[in-house]
Amino acid sequence: MKKTVLAMGALALALSFTTTAQAQISDGVVKIGVLTDMSGPYSAMGGRGSVVASQMAMEDCLKAECKGMKIEIVSADHLNKADIAASKAREWIDRDKVDAIADLTNSSVALSVQKLMKEKGGIAMFSGPATGRLTNEDCSPNGFHWMFDTYSQAAGTAAALTKLGQKSWYFVTVDYAFGHSLEKDASDVVKRNGGTVVGAVRHPLNASDFSSFLVQAQGSKAQVIGLANGGADVVSAIKQAREFRIGSGKDQRLAALLVFLSDVHALGLETAQGLVYADGFYWDFDERSRAFAKRFEALNKGAKPTMVQAGVYSSVYHYLKSVAAAKSDDSKIVAEKMRELPIKDAVMNNASIRPDGRVIHDMYLVQVKTPAESKGAWDYLKVLSTIPADQAFKPMDGAACNLVKK
Known part of the structure; x- marks a missing residue:
């Protein structure tokens, strides 16, 4: 009888704990x-x-x-x-x-x-x-x-190219918070590595015609035309730049600061080959x-x-x-x-x-493969280097976030 009472008490306690735990999940x-x-x-x-x-x-x-x-x-x-x-x-x-x-x-x-x-x-x-x-x-x-974020993308691509001697930059930037932030972070990285920013032009989100923006960038004579945009905008900009052979010569290079695997897929390797950018995940x-x-x-x-x-x-x-x-x-x-x-x-x-x-977390500097290098569907990238977590993102020193101890 005593054992039965103790067992029932233990069961009641367990049920009570379970019910309490469930009750803390609203609805x-x-x-x-x-x-x-x-x-x-x-x-x-x-x-x-x-x-x-x-x-x-x-x-x-x-x-x-x-x-x-x-x-x-x-x-x-x-x-x-x-x-x-x-x-x-x-x-x-x-x-x-x-x-x-x-x-x-x-x-x-x-x-x-x-x-x-x-x-x-x-x-x-x-x-x-x-x-x-x-x-x-x-x-x-x-x-x-x-x-x-914009810093992780800039830290990978802009830093790598500037250190390789691509010192002067001109930006083609999507005109809203994301583009402004990407351009600023990339510009800061370029300048910190001894480069200069000679100018920038802004375009609307989901633009269809980039010709005038790209011609302005080409006319700047900057060594690097930095595309501070993403999604369909960066795909369209790269395609049109390739059509006009903008940024494909020895004196001027096209750099996309935010590229996704889906963008490379949309572009195709023939168009995207050689692009260098930072990525946080690669399937292979x-x-x-x-x-x-x-x-x-x-x-x-x-x-x-x-x-x-x-x-x-x-x-x-x-x-x-x-x-x-x-x-x-x-x-x-x-x-x-x-x-x-x-x-x-x-x-x-x-x-x-x-x-x-x-x-x-760790980020990766990747380069788009040539058609000859690819072994099959979605085999688009080669990882050039790993950017360690503590270097890939902007330090908290001097941050405006009120959660960071000053």
Whole structure:
């Protein structure tokens, strides 16, 4: 009788603990929103592939750390408009009880959502935008910048070319927060390495004709024409530059500061060959990345993952592991747990989260192969060197982020 009473007491205690843990998950479900570009210039690097990546992360966590949890993923197209993104994020948080938002491709979109999440709570995980403001003057205790930023791209490409003697630069820049930030960071790196910036020209997002901008850049006589844009814009600019043979001579070089694997695929090796740029993930880097990419490709219409999509996977998986470990989806508690737990997954190497919310990790300087070097579909890149995590991202010294101790 005594043993039975003790056993029933132990069972009651266990049930009580389980019920308490579940009660700390609001509504009994962890809900993640993927807010991305589904139809515009950044849809190939994010878009549907980002949703696929988030679903893969959910499935992997449910098999391990998240067993027994109820998880839902929703998605929406922000149309590259900050007001639409903020409205959808507000609706998700207020009405649909979304706990975290991922991807957020487009810097203006990301900044608007970062501001909202500061007020509303919830976790924001930025894998698609590049602006460094997310972890500097606009940093947030519940905002995490996951894969790359304008500094990481500039530190790789601009530094490498300037050190090779390509000292004078002219920028063709997309005219919004992302482009301005990319141009500034690249300019700073060029100047720090003894180079000069002779000028710049701005173009609208999703431009169709780059001829006048490229002719201005060519006329500058700069050794390097730096493309401070991305997505469909950088693809169009490179194609048109090749057509006019701009930047292909010995005296002038074309450098794309933000290129994704999807861009190389769109361009084709004949056009893209020789491009040097920085990347945070390449599917053929090691056995782990190849296994991840094989799964992803089967779910995403035969396309290999970009670093944005790989970053969505890593950020969502780390978030879910942190919720499981904290037994709560309270954003303050989860943010602390995310900083506490190590980042370990199939796509990130030597990764950690700094106080400012910047996720630092190894980056790679890559070069696009020639058609003769490629051995098959998606075999586009060769890794020239690894840029260590502590060198790939902007130091926190002098940062404007109020989370960084002065």
